Amino acid sequence: xxxxxxxxxxxxxxxxxxxxxxxxxxxxxxxxxxxxxxxxxxxxxxxxxxxxxxxxxxxxxxxxxxxxxxxxxxxxxxxxxxxxxxxxxxxxxxxxxxxxxxxxxxxxxxxxxxxxxxxxxxxxxxxxxxxxxxxxxxxxxxxxxxxxxxxxxxxxxxxxxxxxxxxxxxxxxxxxxxxxxxxxxxxxxxxxxxxxxxxxxxxxxxxxxxxxxxxxxxxxxxxxxxxxxxxxxxxxxxxxxxxxxxxxxxxxxxxxxxxxxxxxxxxxxxxxxxxxxxxxxxxxxxxxxxxxxxxxxxxxxxxxxxxxxxxxxxxxxxxxxxxxxxxxxxxxxxxxxxxxxxxxxxxxxxxxxxxxxxxxxxxxxxxxxxxxxxxxxxxxxxxxxxxxxxxxxxxxxxxxxxxxxxxxxxxxxxxxxxxxxxxxxxxxxxxxxxxxxxxxxxxxxxxxxxxxxxxxxxxxxxxxxxxxx
Numbered sequence: 001x002x003x004x005x006x007x008x009x010x011x012x013x014x015x016x017x018x019x020x021x022x023x024x025x026x027x028x029x030x031x032x033x034x035x036x037x038x039x040x041x042x043x044x045x046x047x048x049x050x051x052x053x054x055x056x057x058x059x060x061x062x063x064x065x066x067x068x069x070x071x072x073x074x075x076x077x078x079x080x081x082x083x084x085x086x087x088x089x090x091x092x093x094x095x096x097x098x099x100x101x102x103x104x105x106x107x108x109x110x111x112x113x114x115x116x117x118x119x120x121x122x123x124x125x126x127x128x129x130x131x132x133x134x135x136x137x138x139x140x141x142x143x144x145x146x147x148x149x150x151x152x153x154x155x156x157x158x159x160x161x162x163x164x165x166x167x168x169x170x171x172x173x174x175x176x177x178x179x180x181x182x183x184x185x186x187x188x189x190x191x192x193x194x195x196x197x198x199x200x201x202x203x204x205x206x207x208x209x210x211x212x213x214x215x216x217x218x219x220x221x222x223x224x225x226x227x228x229x230x231x232x233x234x235x236x237x238x239x240x241x242x243x244x245x246x247x248x249x250x251x252x253x254x255x256x257x258x259x260x261x262x263x264x265x266x267x268x269x270x271x272x273x274x275x276x277x278x279x280x281x282x283x284x285x286x287x288x289x290x291x292x293x294x295x296x297x298x299x300x301x302x303x304x305x306x307x308x309x310x311x312x313x314x315x316x317x318x319x320x321x322x323x324x325x326x327x328x329x330x331x332x333x334x335x336x337x338x339x340x341x342x343x344x345x346x347x348x349x350x351x352x353x354x355x356x357x358x359x360x361x362x363x364x365x366x367x368x369x370x371x372x373x374x375x376x377x378x379x380x381x382x383x384x385x386x387x388x389x390x391x392x393x394x395x396x397x398x399x400x401x402x403x404x405x406x407x408x409x410x411x412x413x414x415x416x417x418x419x420x421x422x423x424x425x426x427x428x429x430x431x432x433x434x435x436x437x438x439x440x441x442x443x444x445x446x447x448x449x450x451x452x453x454x455x456x457x458x459x460x461x462x463x464x465x466x467x468x469x
Contacts, residue, residue, distance in 0.1 A: 003369045004017050004369065005018040005056060005057070006371055007270055007272055007371055007372070008272065008317060008371050009269075009270050009271060009272070010271040010273050011168065011266065011268075011271050016270070018238075018270065019269075020238050021236060021237065021238055021269065024061070024062060024437050025063045025064075025065070025439075026057045026062040026063070026065070026239065027064075027065050027067075027233040027234065027237030027238045028050075028065065028237075028238065028240075028241070029066075029067045029225070029229045029232075029241070029268075030050045030066065030067070030242065031068075031069065031241070031242040031243075031246060031250065032068040032069040032070050032071060032125070033070065033106070034071040034072075034087050034088070035071065035072050035103045035105075035107045035110065036075075036087040036088050036091030036092075036102060036103075038106065038109055038110075038113075038291075038293045039110050039113055039293070039294070040292055041277060041293065041307060041322070042291070043243075044113060044117065044294060044307070045274060045277045045320065046241075047117075048117060048308055048311045049241075049272075049311070049316035050272075051117075051120060052312075052316070052368075052372050052407075053239070053272065053372060054066055055120065055407065055426055056369070056405060058429055058430045058433075059365075059368075059404060061433060063436075063437050065123050065232070065442060066120075066123045066124075067122060067124050067126065067233060068122035068124075068125055069125070069126055069127070069225055070125055070126065070128065071128050071221065071224065072088060072099075072128050073086065073099075073129050073208045073218055074088075074218055074219045074220055074223075074224065075087045075088070075221040076198075079250070082154075082194055082195040082198070082220065086206075088102065088208065089206065089207050092207060098207070099208050103127070111125075113293075113295075113304075116294065116298075116304035117294070117305070117307070117308050117407075118304075118305065118407040118409065118422075119407075120423055120427065121449055123445055123446075124445075126231075128219065128228075129208065131224065131228050132210050134227040135197075135219040135223045135224055135227045136197075136210075136219075137227075138227045138230075138257070138261055139155055139196045139223060140213060141261050142257060142261060143155065146158075147162065147257070149189065150187075150214060151186050151188050152186040152187040153186050153187075153198060153199055154195050154196070154197050154199050154214075154220070155195070155196045155197040155214055156188055156189070156193045156194065156196060157195075157257055157260075158189055158190065159190050159192040159193050159194070159256060160189065160190050162256045162259075164259075165252065165256050166192075166252075168247065168252045168255055168271075169247050169252045171248065194220065194222060194253050195220035196222075196223050196257070197212060197219055197220060197223075198217050198218055198219075198220060199214070199216070200215075200218070206218065221250070222250055222254055222257065223257060225250070225254050226254050226257050226258040229258075230261075235262040235264045236262075236266070236267060236268070237267075237269075238268070238269055239269070239270045239271075239272065240254075240270070240271050241271070241272045242274075243274050243276070244273045244275055244276065245276075251271065254267075255267060255268075273317075275317055275319045275320070276320075277320050277322050278321050278322065279292070279321075279322050294307065297327070300324065302327055302331055303334075305334065305407075305408055306327060306330050306331040306334055307327065308407060308408060309330045309331075309334040309337075309408060310326060310327055310330035311374075312374040312375065312377075312378050312406060312408075313374070313375055313378065314374075314375060315371075315372075315373060315374060315375060316372055316374070337381065337382065337410070338408075338409075340382075340385030340386060341385055341396065341410050341411055344392040344393070344396040344399075344411070345392050345393065346396075347392075347393040347394070348397075351397035352400070354394055354397070355400070355401050356401060358394070360380065360384045360387075360398050361401050361402070364377050364380040364381065364402050364405075377402070378406070380402070381399070381402050381410075384398055384402070385399075396411060400422065400425075403422045404422040404426055407423065409422075421453070424453050424455050427446055427449055427450050427455075428450065428455075428457070430446055431446040431450070431464065432463070435464070454468055455468065
């Protein structure tokens with residue numbers, strides 16, 4: 001692409017040009033769900049913005065390794081002070097399931113929601129419970145380096161040993177040292193210190209616990225993302241994403257513990273955060289029990305892609321007010337947009353080549369490249385749809401290029417032309433980039449993802465060829 005990608009980087013609070021650490025490759029980590037209940041639509045808005053990011057990276061020619069963790073242990077009901085019940089144990093007791101059954105059920109439900117929203121699956125979905133040894137090893141390193149210490153209920157990170165701790169969230173930590181203003185409980189040295197490992201309560205057995213050098217217990221929430229991102233993406237990588245609520249606690253803690261272990265600064269070059277979805281009447285919180293799932297939206301007569309369309313109408317860094325009236329408007333808008341592209345007929349490879357150089361596409365890409373400006377890109381799509389001067393094949397080809405970013409199924413099923421869905425085409429493009437970079441492990445993983453979509457790929461002297469299974 002002639003116009004390079006630019007993103008608002010939370011680390012610098014500036015819009016910056018994207019420059020990957022390794023040319024042609026992009027390492028992306030997105031904080032995944034705690035699988036103790038269904039994801040609410042506020043959660044899903046974050047994954048939709050991250051999907052737009054991944055699609056843009058692929059379209060720009062990068063071989064993307066995307067890691068999304070599954071938190072199935074260690075996330076306590078109070079994020080800020082490491083107290084309360086583990087959400088997984090709480091959910092298991094609520095539903096009368098084992099914690100393992102609970103985790104699998106809600107992981108499957110989460111991934112099913114993403115599929116309905118046309119979100120491209122992550123390259124890997126590592127689970128916290130499958131990486132406890134890596135987390136223990138990282139905690140031990142922090143202790144050995146003087147950053148970790150033992151308190152009454154676990155091993156904690158001493159934030160006073162990391163002078164930059166407050167920088168990421170722009171927090172003023174003056175006066176938070178133990179005894180300065182408020183006494184710390186349970187042997188914590190500073191109010192901002194956070195748990196690396198929690199001990200199992202004496203005289204009781206938890207549903208999920210492991211042996212460690214410091215006693216039986218379970219990992220803190222934050223350590224899993226540090227341990228798994230380093231394992232899968234290396235000690236430094238390109239992009240890390242999540243909701244804005246992760247900035248002051250989870251992501252600040254991740255940075256502190258990972259940079260203390262690796263001594264590589266910065267650990268991540270670009271941090272992107274999505275704003276909240278806000279509702280008038282219901283609190284958008286899984287723990288409150290008052291939240292709206294994608295299935296409840298569908299039960300009200302909407303399609304999943306109506307919600308995707310609604311989210312595209314607001315920039316990912318702007319709050320989006322949700323009402324069923326606004327979703328009804330999005331449903332009508334999406335239908336009207338689809339009507340503009342129906343019955344266009346097939347398009348040829350020549351149409352596709354011309355489309356990638358057409359002003360409609362280049363203007364659309366400028367908006368996407370400018371910090372993922374979905375609303376303005378969507379406006380360009382409307383302009384294309386209303387243009388009656390283009391021949392049908394070219395118009396369909398341009399729409400297919402746009403939809404590879406939007407993920408709205410603009411040409412399906414009305415146009416029987418596009419032999420591949422935009423999602424499958426993006427995965428094929430990503431696989432071609434992986435093979436060009438001689439990353440054959442990634443190429444094989446993408447082949448498996450395509451197979452799950454019913455697309456069989458073989459490599460020939462002319463390049464990769466596909467067929468339907």
